Amino acid sequence: MPTVADLARALENLAPLAYQESYDNAGLQCGDPAAEVRGVLIALDCTPAILDEAIRRGCNVVVAHHPVVFRPLKRLTGANEVEQTLIKAIKADIAIYAAHTNLDNVHLGVNRKLGEKLGLQNLRILEPKAGLLAKLVVFVPAGHAEPLLQALHQAGAGQIGQYHDCSFRSAGMGTFTPGVGSNPYLGQPGEPEQAEELRVEVLLPLHRQRAVLQAMRQAHPYEEVAYDLIRLENEHQEVGSGMIGELAEPLSPADFRARLRQVLGVPVVKHTEFEQPIRKVALCGGAGSFLLGRARAAGADAYVTGDLKYHEFFGAESRLLLCDVGHFESEQFTGEIFRDLLTSTFTSNFAVLIAQTLTNPVRYDF
Template structure:
C-alpha cells in the first residue's frame, strides 16, 4: 500500500475541502507513490517524533496539527519547523496532517471528547451551511423504450456510489416525479430518442438528490457516464441548509445529571487532567455538555443556544472568561489535553483497513505547556 492510498482513505473520512481557510491539512512532506512501511500517529510533529518514526520503521507520520502553517522561504534549520522538515526529508519520512477537516466532521475530534465523557445524543454544535448542493436530472422511462426499464435506478445507483443521497443517518435518499420532456437535436446530434431536426417529447423521471458540494466533479462525471442520453440535462443548486454532518464542536447529554463539583472531578478523571481553569459555579446540576477540541471560544454563543450547562474547550484568555456571565460554566482544560486523544481516533480509523503494516501511537509527549504542581 502506498502513501497516496492512505491519504485517500483519510480524506474520504475527513475531506480536505472541510478544512478552514487558514489551515494546511494534507500531505505536507513526502512522495505519494512511496510504499508505506509503517504509520506513526501523533498530535504534533517534533524532531523527537520523527526520530521515533525512524526507530520504529514508520515512513509516514499522521498528525493532527500541521507542522507547516505558512510558506517556508528557506530551509536552514533556524527554527523547530525547519529542523523537523529537514529531518523528515533526510530520513524519507512523509508528514501528513488531518487538522480542522477532522475537527469539522461528525465523529471527529470533538466527538472523541464526547465519547471520553460518555455523552449521549451527541450532535455537531455549530453545523456549517452552504456545504450542500442539489442535483436535478431527467431520465427516460420504459414508456419510451423497453430498454429504459431500470434506467432511473441505474443512474441513481451511479450517483449514490459517487456520494449523493446522504442525509444524517440515512443514505440513498432521492425524490422523483414523472413528467414530459421536450427537445430537438440539431443536424450534428445523434439522439437516443427520436430523429435529429425534429421536435420530440419523452416520458421522463425528474430525479432530485443532494450531495456535499466538494464532490461536484465526481458526481457530474458519474451522471454523464450512467445516463442514456447523448446530452444530459441537469441543474445544480447551492443549498443554504445546514449540513448536520459538518461543523464545529459537539454537544450531548450526560446519562445522569451531576453536581458541578462532581462533574469537574469526573471531567478531570476522564480526560486525565492536571488542572481545569473554569468560571464561577452556578449552583445548578450539569446535564448538557458542549465541547470543542483546541481553541473553541468562538463557539460560546452556540453552546448557550444549545442550552449547555458546561462548555469544555481550551485557550481561553482572561477577559474572555467574563463572557460566561453566569449563564454557563466555561471549563478550559488545555489545548493538548483536549486533543491528545485524537491520536486514538486516527489510529482506530486506520486500523479498520490497515492490516498489512503497523499503525503505532507515538510515545512522545509533545505538550509544550508544563505545570508546576
C-alpha cells in the first residue's frame, strides 16, 4: 500500500513546495509519513467536521487546499478551531496534507481548473514568476552526451513549457593535465591531454538543482566534472499567479455574469459597470485583488476573483468587468485536481473521496 510520504511526493510533483508563497505553510500538517494510506478525503478546508466525515467514511488522510497550521503554534490545548482540528486528527491517527499557494502557482493548478470550467481557451499564467530557473552548462566527451542528457532529463532538467528533453550542444576541444594521484578517464597523470568534447546546456527549475547535479555526476565519465550553474532571471511561464484566456465567442457582460452564476453555483456576483463585450478573461482563485493591475495591463475585458474590498472596485475604473464571486466559490473545483491526480497515480485499492461536508462559512439571504 502507498504511504503518506508516497502521496505527498505525488502531490509535490504536481505542485512543488518550492513554489508556495513565503507566507504559506503547505505540505504535511500532521501525521506519520510512513503510515499506509487506507483512504483519502478531499476538502477545501480541514475542520473538525471534515475529520468527523473522514472517520465515518474510513479515511486516514485528509488532503485540503487551505493549510490548518498557517502561523506557528505555541501550545496545543484546543483553545481554537486550529488546535481542535489538530488534536482530533492526532487522536484519530489521521494525516492532514495541504497544497495551497503552490497549487495556485502551477499551470495545471487551481486557476487553470477554474478557467476550464468557465470555457476559456489558450490559458496561460497571468503573472509568471522570475528567478526560479537555472541553466546548467556541462562539458562531456562526445560519445557520452546522450546518456548524460538522458540522466539530466530524468532528474528534471530540460523542460521548456510543453516541450521536454530540451538541450543545446556545441562542439569544442577540452584541455587538461591530470594531477598526481588522479584517475583520469583519458590520459595519464602529469601529462597534458586534450579531448573532443561537447558543451551541453539545459534549463532546470532551481528546486531540482540537487537532483540534477547528482544525476550529472553519476552519469558523467570524468571524476572531476567541469560545469557551470547559472541562475536566471527569466520568467518561468509555467509558474506564477492567476490565469488569462479567451472565450470561444464574445459574451455580453450580462451573459458572462450569468455564466459565472451557473458554473460556480453562486446566487450573487458583485461586479462593476462595464458595457463592452467580454472575450479576454483574467482570473485568480481565492483573494486576487493584487492582480487587478496585471489583468488591466494584459488587456482583459473581465477579471474574476474573490474577497474584493469596496475601494478595490474603484480600481477597475470602467476599463474591465471586475467580478467578485467569493473565495470558496472560486476554489471549489480544487478537489477535482486532487482526485484526478491521486486516482491516476495510485492503482492500489484505497478510496479517494470528495468531502460532502460544506466548509464555506459564507451564507446568502435574499
